[in-house]
Amino acid sequence: MNTVTASQVLLYQPLYEQIKRMLTQSLIDGEWKAGEMIPSEMELAGRFQVSQGTVRKAIDELVSENILMRRQGKGTYVMTHNEEMMKLRFLRLTGEDGQKGVPQNQLLSCVRTKASAKVAKKLNLKTGAAVIEIKRVLVIGGRPLILDHIIVPSSEFSGLSAKQIDDYKGALYRMYEQEYGIRMIGAHEEIKAVAAEAETAEALDLAEGAPVLQIERVAYTYGDRPLEWRLGLCHTDQYHYHNELE
Amino acid sequence: MNTVTASQVLLYQPLYEQIKRMLTQSLIDGEWKAGEMIPSEMELAGRFQVSQGTVRKAIDELVSENILMRRQGKGTYVMTHNEEMMKLRFLRLTGEDGQKGVPQNQLLSCVRTKASAKVAKKLNLKTGAAVIEIKRVLVIGGRPLILDHIIVPSSEFSGLSAKQIDDYKGALYRMYEQEYGIRMIGAHEEIKAVAAEAETAEALDLAEGAPVLQIERVAYTYGDRPLEWRLGLCHTDQYHYHNELE
DNA sequence: GAGTGGTCTAGACCACCAA
């Protein structure tokens, strides 16, 4: 019976799902850019020849995924990392008081290199593909907190420079969005506890062998396309990673 | 103008929000228990004197919060930790292959004691209030993986025994639900990397001082009422904590 | 006041399930 169900699932597509996919395609195609207003619900209903309620349901889902945002009385907008609430959207480290503090960015290096087998697999690239590798330290409250090791494909970020990273004060997802039109909409993280190696210990002002939190992240844009890999090593004496389970 | 808006926000409540609250209250009152079917949308619409669409929107939100679940053609049910997909809902540790493996429970102790100031604060209790303290090791794939230290208020879990924990093979949230009618619907976790102390090292078969993941969790039931505190110490050589950011 | 999103209704029809 499950085999029958499987084929039915593939055939049947509610209208609002189809519209959701068409809206997403328009976002991928760049018809509406980050921060811009999209057409009104009535206008989209006319374009797709469906009722306003159906368009609404499609938009509802995109809003719940943080891809669009509504502003009552004004319109519906493409979400952007410029929004105050989105700026540190993916930074899950907070102090014991629950406050984040504003991170300072201290760039260590930004070089062209080739993708290792491991990173290539995570980014759907071929081993040895051209990538850009960034190393930096995030300083919060005057203390070095995270040593980040970041890799992005050169094909999508050609010309990426240390100056751009500095210009945006290390807010990389804002920079990707504004300089390259690439909007990160989600990420997958894998977390472990490891002993600090020499490089980590020095960067974070710790003893070698001290326990640090290792956060491996793959961030992706529309259509779940992975476009950034990063490995963060965090000192968690006074900070913690927080998570809400529902 | 913000002051005006604030009072308006307090006064204005959409119908579906009111219905959502009434449904939640019925759940708190135990009108429908975990796994039971609630009345049909049409019946609730009649009871509350609103249209079916309005009831539907209220239920939609409760479903998205994992509080209710729909079964097309059958009805709407109170979510339960018996559901296959809910059984390890809050366990975020997986092996490198992304598989969870079935955990075995090895109970170390289950005793009556008094709440420390720290735990009391997290559980909204008074310092020194009667609590039950459970220590156990979760074994996955034959290897001890997590040393758990769990505290619940005696007032809500009177009579909790080692036998109950064994009977449910350590699936505590299923046990809370079936034995005490308490359903955990969410949790907050704070994660750090720490060095294993002697007790931890012994329980997890590690060297003292080895880095371990420390997960502090407060789990809550309907109305965000906290009813369980736990501290898990995890060995993350072959496992990792995973998280999806959206 | 015009335009937008937000709520609510009433009713139609489809998909699914169980008896």
Add this chain to the structure above:
DNA sequence: TGGTGGTCTAGACCACTCA
């Protein structure tokens, strides 16, 4: 075949923003 949830429509009215 009847009852349930799932989709879709058309239209009304409310709340908000801005010119």
